[in-house]
Amino acid sequence: MQRRLLTKGGTAAGGLAVAVALGLAGTGLAIAQAWLLAHVIASAFLGGAGIDALVLTLALLAIVLLGRACVSWASELVAVRISARVKADLRARLMAAAVAQGPRLAAERSSARTALLVTRGLDALDGFYARYVPQLVLAAVVPVAVVVCLAAVDLVAALTVALTVPLIPVFMVLIGRMSASHRDRRWAALGRLAHRFADVVAGLPTLRAFGRAEAQVAALRRVTDAYRASTIATLRIAFLSAMVLELLATISVAMVAVGVGLRLQAGDLGLEVGLFALVLAPEAYLPLRRLGAEFHAAEEGVAAARDAFALLDEAAGRDPAGASGTLEPPPRIAALRIEGVSVVQPRRDVEAPAGASVEVRPGEVVALTGPSGAGKSTLLGVVLGFVAPTCGRVVVVAPDGTSLDVAALDADAWLARIAWVPQTPYLAPVSVADNIRLGAPDASEAQVAGALAAVGLGDVPADRVLGERGSGLSGGQRRRIGVARSLVRGAPVLLLDEPTAGLDAEAEREVLAAVRAEADRGAIVLLVAHRPGAMAEADRTVAVCWRGLGPGADDDTGAEADTGAEAEADAIELTNACEAGLAEADEAELADAGRAGEAELADAGRAAEAVDAAVLAAQAAVSGARGPRA
């Protein structure tokens, strides 16, 4: 994983080369400094030289010291630049992959989790690039250079360093192995503690009402304390290996110093060489020790990278959602035919839709009806090419009678023929007009105004800028903007998912009239309808139904990703669904109950996402509050 992060693309290569060059320059300067120092001290002490005799050496020393400060400054800047570039690049690739997978991914991976990865998650790479990589470079270069230099002047000191330095990486690996699991557990427990604190603070009113607030003070202290005791016990062992590492480094330096001292006393060695060895020896251990200290930063970075690469690999391992063929759809479409389409819903023991068939010709409005959960929206997904049918197919029929499976069509070309309005249309935080132009960037102002008027939103100013997720608009207005967006697209195929839900009778009439006008201009219109008004407007209605797959079919396909807790959540969700099902008592209540049931299911599905979003918001707030981490 580290290798992949380092070699990843060409983005980091140039910067890494500069980082290595700076590392080499720093090493050269360190050796030069040691030699100059040794020379100056030896000359002044034993040779009795004065400042005037040493001017040149002192000037050189000043330049070397200045150079070292500048090199460490530059390598820090370079590291951050690499990090920023890699992050931007990974971010762009992640977003592109996630958006391309979007229609499919939405069901499997929450947007909030991906957003968290793209923002805070990738920030963990800073530690990897800005702190770990520079040290890694130094750790590879400096010890070797030091040993070579020492060998040239004092073989014994060189041997002492050469024998002990390789032990450090060995111990570092041991430390890594030993403490990684400790630390993981520790962070997890720390996270739980912080969560518990947050939970108790949030629930303070409730605790007070039940007279339990005071008891929690002691409980908080007790839990943190028990955690502290157990953690310290494991840390005693984890830090032990760090201590061995530290001892190794300092004792080696002490050994060099004593050895040099003894040989000096015996007259086997000159002072200049002795001082050179003494100043240089610690330099061999410093980068290795610092590397050990940055181990954690590296691991965090690697963990974040693992998530990122997993998503990228997942995306690369399969085609983007949508039709995956290469064929051009016919220039004119004579009919859209759904032939016995069934889709097995992951995690639910059902096929929904089950064997849906319908043919729609230009100029026709066909309504899909059926109870909630029957798979009407899924069927639209199959037509779009976002969902692969378990069996059956959707074909477009050309005027000459040839028919093409939509799965064989070029995705972009096919989607360009469709105007799709989902149940809750996406609204970008831009103006109403720009939202309507999202699918038709070249639409004129008159076209936008015409579309707005057609859906009964003539009084909404087109230049009004929307808030986050269309805040400031009612649910009905949002839907109608979605419909208006599909109108300006002038597409031959219109797919509308409950376009009139939540609209009053007047607005519903206007929207349906606009849809009818699209059919009259020759569009194929397929709409999901719950309400009698929409059904009445359709030329035909087709019932979509679902089918249980029986007790034998274990559908726990997502089980390996499921933790026990999630499985429980599923159990609760299912119970909810049953309750909602029971409530669907009579025909009049059907629509309401269906919506409620759908909402509840959607809520349950989105609950995890909401938690993620909350985490994101909280983190944003915390980071905003605490400022950038140094």
Next chain:
Amino acid sequence: MSALVAVLRLGRPVTPRLLLAVLAGVGAAGCAIGLTATSAWLIARAAEQPPMFALMLAITGVRAFGIGRGLLRYAERLAAHDAAFRVLAELRAASYAHLARLAPAGLAELRSGDLLARLVGDVDGLADLWLRVLLPLASAGIAAAAAVLVVTGLLPVAGLVLAVTVLLTVVGAPLAAGAVARHAERRLAPARGELAETALETLHGAPELVALGAAPRALAAVAAVSDRLAVAERGSALGAGTGTLVAGLASGAALWVSILTGIAAVRDGSLAGVGLAVVALTPIAVHEVVAPLAPAARLLPALAVSAGRVRDLLTRPEPVAEPASPAPVPTGPLGLRARSLLVRYPGTETDALGPINLDVAAGAHVVVTGASGTGKSTLAAACLRFLDPAGGLLELVGPHAAADITTLRGDDVRRAVGLCEQDPHVFDGTLGDNLRLARPSATAEELDAALGTAGLRAFARGLPKGLDTAVGEHGARLSGGQRQRLALARALLADVRVLVLDEPTEHLDEVAARAFVVELAKAGAGRTVLVLTHRPELFSDVGWSRGPDLAARGADAAARGS
């Protein structure tokens, strides 16, 4: 900075542990400096080829410092982590204890999850103040000061230079870094927020963006924000780099000036030749020890902001004045009586409720009507003594005596009066944990009965793990209706004489709500029940009597006035 000092006081009980960590840290840093200084002396002296015994002490010293450094560093790490955990426990407990006296009325505007999360993050983040700033600062600072003294003893000018460059590293470098990075860092947090928002928006809209062919444009917009963030990050890094540069220059200057003055001193005889090596090499070790302090010191401004927020919270006035000598709560069945009751939240100028008159006889089931914003939750808070009346009178009425609520202790009131809140908090634990909160000693039968009344029995029994099912953070694994019912079951379980329910039917559909009202009447038999709702028509059965309408309080007051 004064806020930091105030927060520091919270860690006072841990002082001995902190001192232990500092002591070990000073020892470890001292050993590192000592190793270099003694080695320098040893080698310089050895070059004069003295008799062996003259070097023995130095040789022993070098070995001792070499071993001592590793051991003391180990001790420091353990002691520091131990102390940090203790500080964290103290911080949490102390801030929680303060918050508990304020909640809920004194924290009204903290209801939003964001602010609360930020507060919790502030408190936990302040543990960094000790572990990452104060402990290293103390141990490295003391060791460096000792080294300065030793060097000053050898050559006063070199000591002065060392002291100045250490200060430059610890104080000057973070200041310089802050000055350079200030502009970029101010843009960093907003840029991060904007990126998170745009990314989330784009991911949410992904299916439609793909369908509309608008995905490339949306991705380009995200990339633009991402680039802006990268610019801010680079600016911030430039600041951090400036700190490194200043520290590096200070370290180099210390070394160079020491040598220069040392050579001059050796020439004029004020410094022994052996001392030159010590004076020249000690600054290297000292600067290595103090170098990590510069980044640590840069945490201080952010920590000061956190500390300020925590202190503001901890110094808030308490919303309720507890009586010096509390009266006893009347015995026997209890009722409530309010006369011209006025309530306002601390720090506000307007009345959140009142004036109202209310009579709830002992054992009666009374419904008070109020649209949202008319003070239902305020009335509930007053009945539980979360808030003091700003005017008028609120009494708990027993068969023999009545007591003004302001003469009672809050905890005593809440043993007699229970509440089911409008937006109940469900704790991240099991169903059973959440229920037993109300009565830790509750038996299985009692739990089951409460669940039955709240309409949750079938659901609970249907779960594979029953009451041991985890409900998730904020009860995320329950639907809104289920959360509400769980809170009701919890309130019913509490052994109180008066039960106040704030919008108990809020998340229930019509059928479930009517069933609940019937069950509530049964379960509440023998207890006084006060329901606050905007849907009084649900409580039209016999047995429920209609109290005042809070929305009509103006008219009510006018009528009383005439």
